[in-house]
Amino acid sequence: MPVPIPRQRAIPAVESGQADAAFSPGGPSGESAGGPAGHASGGPAEATPAPRATTPAGSTTNLTLLVIEDDPAGSLSVPEMLDAAGKPIRIRTARNLTEAERLLTDDVHCILLDLALPAPGRAAESDDELATLKHVLRLAPRHAVLALTASGDAERGAEAVRVGAQDYLFRDELDGRLLSRAIRYAVERKRSDKAERRLTESRLRAQENARLERGLLPTPLLEGSSLRFAARYRPGRSRALLGGDFYDTVRTADGTVHAMIGDVCGHGPDEAALGVELRIAWRALTFAGMCGDELLSTLQQVLEHERENDEIFATLCTVDIAPDGRRAGLCLAGHPSPLIARPGRPAELLPYENGGPALGLLPGARWPRQQVELGGEWSLMLYTDGLIEGRVGEGNQRLGQDGMVDMVRRQLAEGLRGEDLLRAAVSEVRELNGGELTDDVAVLLLDRTP
Numbered sequence: 223m224p225v226p227i228p229r230q231r232a233i234p235a236v237e238s239g240q241a242d243a244a245f246s247p248g249g250p251s252g253e254s255a256g257g258p259a260g261h262a263s264g265g266p267a268e269a270t271p272a273p274r275a276t277t278p279a280g281s282t283t284n285l286t287l288l289v290i291e292d293d294p295a296g297s298l299s300v301p302e303m304l305d306a307a308g309k310p311i312r313i314r315t316a317r318n319l320t321e322a323e324r325l326l327t328d329d330v331h332c333i334l335l336d337l338a339l340p341a342p343g344r345a346a347e348s349d350d351e352l353a354t355l356k357h358v359l360r361l362a363p364r365h366a367v368l369a370l371t372a373s374g375d376a377e378r379g380a381e382a383v384r385v386g387a388q389d390y391l392f393r394d395e396l397d398g399r400l401l402s403r404a405i406r407y408a409v410e411r412k413r414s415d416k417a418e419r420r421l422t423e424s425r426l427r428a429q430e431n432a433r434l435e436r437g438l439l440p441t442p443l444l445e446g447s448s449l450r451f452a453a454r455y456r457p458g459r460s461r462a463l464l465g466g467d468f469y470d471t472v473r474t475a476d477g478t479v480h481a482m483i484g485d486v487c488g489h490g491p492d493e494a495a496l497g498v499e500l501r502i503a504w505r506a507l508t509f510a511g512m513c514g515d516e517l518l519s520t521l522q523q524v525l526e527h528e529r530e531n532d533e534i535f536a537t538l539c540t541v542d543i544a545p546d547g548r549r550a551g552l553c554l555a556g557h558p559s560p561l562i563a564r565p566g567r568p569a570e571l572l573p574y575e576n577g578g579p580a581l582g583l584l585p586g587a588r589w590p591r592q593q594v595e596l597g598g599e600w601s602l603m604l605y606t607d608g609l610i611e612g613r614v615g616e617g618n619q620r621l622g623q624d625g626m627v628d629m630v631r632r633q634l635a636e637g638l639r640g641e642d643l644l645r646a647a648v649s650e651v652r653e654l655n656g657g658e659l660t661d662d663v664a665v666l667l668l669d670r671t672p
Contacts, residue, residue, distance in 0.1 A: 284305060284309050284310065284311065284312050285305045285309075285311045285312065285331045285332065285405060285409065286311070286312040286313075286314065286329050286330045286331050286332075287303075287311055287312065287313050287314070287330075287331070287332050287333075287334055287405055288314045288315075288316065288322065288326060288330045288332070288334070288365075289313060289314065289315045289316070289333075289334045289336075290316045290317075290318075290319070290322045290333060290334070290335045290336060290339060290358070291315070291317065291334075291335075291336035291338075291339065291370070292317060292336060292338060292339045292340065303398050303401055303402035303405070304398075304402055305402065305405075305406065311402060311405060314330070318339070319339070319342050319354070319357060319358070319361070320342075322358070322361070323361060326361065326362055326365070330362075330365060331365070331366065331405070331409045332365065332366040332367070332368060332405045332408050332409050333358060333362060333365050333366070333367045333368065334368045334370055334391075334401075334405075335354070335355060335358055335367060335369055335370060335387075336370045336393070337351075337352070337354065337355060337369055337370060337371045337378065337382065338371075338372075339354050340354070341354045341357065342354070351378065351381075352378075352381060352382060352385050355367070355369060355382055355385055355386070355387060356385060356386075359385070359386045359387075364412075364416070366388045366405075366408035366409045366411065366412035367386070367387045367388055367408070367412075368388060368389055368390065368404055368405065368408050369382035369383070369387040369389070369390040369391070370390070370391055370392075370393050371390055371391075372392070372393055372394075373392040373393060373394040373395060374392070375392075376390075378390075379391075379392075388407070388408035388411045388412055389407060389408050389411075391404055439455070439464065440468075440470045440471070440501060442470070442471040442472070443471070443472040444471060444472070444479065446473060446477070447473045447477075447479050448547070448670065449479055449543070449547065449668050449669065449670055450640060450668070450669040450670075450671075451471055451666075451667070451668060452640045452643075452644055452666075452667040452669075453469060453644070453664070453665065453666045453667070454641075454644040454645065454647075454648050454663070454664070454665045455467070455469075455663070455664050455665075456608075456648060456659065456662065456663040456664075457489075457494070457662050458489045458608065458659065458660050458661045458662045458663075464494045464497075464498070465489060465493070465494050465497070465662030466485060466487070466488055466489055466490075466493035466494055466496070466497050466662055467483070467484070467485050467486075467497065467606045467608065467663065467664035468483070468484050468485075468486070468500060468501040468664070469481075469482060469483040469484070469501070469604065469666045470482055470501050470504060470505055471666065471668070472505055472508055472509065474508065474509060474511075476545065477545030478542050478543065478544060478545055479542070479543040479547075479668070480508045480513070480541070480542045480543075481540070481542075481543070481602075481604060481666060481668060482501075482504055482538060482539060482540040482541070482604075483538075483539050483557070483604040483605065483606060483664055483666055484497065484501070484536055484537060484538040484539070484557065484606075485497075485536060485537045485538075485557070485606045485608075485662070485664075486500070486534065486535075486536045487533075487534060487535055487536065488534070489660075489661070489662060493534075496525070496528055496529060496534070496536070497536070499524065499528050500521060500524060500525060500536060500538075500581075503520075503521060503524045504517070504521060504540075507520055507521070513540070513542050513551065513591070514540075514542075514551060514553055514589070515553070515588055515589045515590065515591065517540065517553075518538065518540070518553060518555055518578070518581065518589040519587075519588075519589075521538070521581055522581045522582060522587070525581050525582045526582060529582065532582075534582060535556075535580045535581060535582035535583050536555075536580060536581045536582060537555055537556040537557035537580045537581070537606075537607075538553075538554075538555040538556075538557055538580075538581055539552075539553070539554055539555070539557040539558070539559070539560060539604055540552070540553045541553075541560065541602065541604065543596070543602075543668070547596065547598075547670045548595070548596055548597060548598060549593065549594065549595055549596060550593075550594045550596055550602075551591045551592065551593060551594070552572055552591070552592045552593075552594050553577075553578075553589045553590070553591050553592070554574055554576075554577030554578065554589070555577065555578050555579065555580055555581050555589055556577065556578070556579050556580030556583070557577070557580075557606075558571075558574075558605065558606075558607060558610065558623060559571045559572045559574035559577075559623075560602055560604045560605075561602075561603040561605070561626070561627060561630060562596065562600055562602050562603075563600065563601040563603075563631075563634055564596075564597050564599060564600045564601075565599055568631055569627055569630050569631045569634060570627065571623060571627065572594055573592060573594070576590045576592050577589070577590075578590065596670070598670075598672055599670060599671055599672055600669075600670055601634075601639070601643075601667060601668070601669045601670075602667070602668045602669075603630070603644075603665065603666070603667050604665070604666040605626075605663075605664065605665045605666070606661075606662060606663060606664045606665075607661065608659055608661035608662050608663035608664070609621075609626060609647070609648070609651055609663050609665060610622055610625070610626045611661060612651050612652070612655035612659050612661075613654070613655050613656065614654050614655075615654070615656070616656065621651060621654060626647075626651075629650060629651075630643070630647060633646050633647060633650075639669070640667065640669060644665050644667055647665065648663060648665065651663070
């Protein structure tokens with residue numbers, strides 16, 4: 223037989239820190255899980271502290287139902303209910319929303335709301351029949367909610383589900399099996415909805431970040447140049463498109479092709495943002511006619527103003543290739559020297575003895591511009607240290623510049639060029655490292671053929 227919902231007048235759970243007792247008949251003797259059988263008159267019942275919820279594997283975890291209904295006589299009866307593990311479902315009752323708010327603690331899993339309950343405050347003056355439900359949903363956004371409506375009023379129940387309830391039940395058709403199943407279903411559905419919402423929000427954030435980072439990656443401006451361009455980029459951050467490495471290539475009005483590659487120390491989003499700022503500043507200054515020491519000095523000022531602390535620095539390599547393609551000016555700011563490959567000669571590094579310090583290390587530093595003869599046909603590869611600092615095998619040995627030069631020489635001998643060469647180089651470095659590289663990797667290749 224159904225028993226009335228017990229009225230609990232002990233210290234509420236929100237004040238005592240404990241859940242109220244459940245009164246569910248446990249057998250023929252009429253004993254309940256929390257004490258004697260419920261009072262037929264619906265009068266007050268003595269509350270007994272329930273155990274706190276534990277981990278999912280614990281034996282003391284029970285479902286708790288908070289019933290919100292407006293019948294002072296307590297005529298609404300809730301039958302005996304068991305959860306999926308066969309444990310009694312604990313019950314709390316509230317006859318108004320103020321009392322419900324006090325009883326709504328974290329150990330409540332589901333709310334059974336009588337839609338006939340008057341709406342609070344100004345909501346009671348509105349024509350919205352579901353104002354009470356909407357108030358409860360705002361009050362308990364993390365809890366599952368079951369709407370209780372009059373028998374046959376399926377339209378109102380369906381509207382309650384559209385508003386945000388997990389399900390609806392008819393007041394005159396409650397039985398233990400139906401209600402306990404509805405509670406379990408509502409709790410799991412709410413849990414699933416929250417997980418799906420978090421997944422959707424995470425996916426949207428990832429898509430937005432991807433669009434933002436993709437928009438910040440450079441688009442080479444080489445219109446009118448006979449040079450061929452290729453690049454590979456692998457950020458060290460997991461699931462990121464942009465790291466602290468940066469590069470760019472542009473052609474100015476006089477026909478000079480300017481290329482640069484750089485590396486901000488660190489691997490986080492702040493370093494990636496600073497790298498983008500330096501790249502954009504380099505492009506703007508290059509189009510303004512700056513090059514060499516003047517350009518790098520200005521970039522150092524940008525770095526000093528934009529970095530978070532004085533320990534942040536950036537390495538940089540800039541190359542400006544003459545309009546005829548046979549000569550170039552080279553500036554190194556603490557960065558590895560480019561590699562050049564020419565027909566009939568082994569690939570080698572360009573001179574690096576006259577380089578200057580990394581940007582941000584020494585105030586008033588200078589960066590000499592070296593004149594380099596390229597020849598009529600060549601391939602020039604600029605790269606960041608992520609390409610040469612990967613491990614070789616299981617020990618602590620690093621690939622280094624010499625190892626990279628040997629690797630590229632062999633790949634060139636195999637006939638690899640352009641994108642294929644860069645793809646093979648990055649893939650082999652990763653294989654030698656025994657897995658993903660922890661540092662950002664950027665590689666840029668410019669080719670000139672007669």
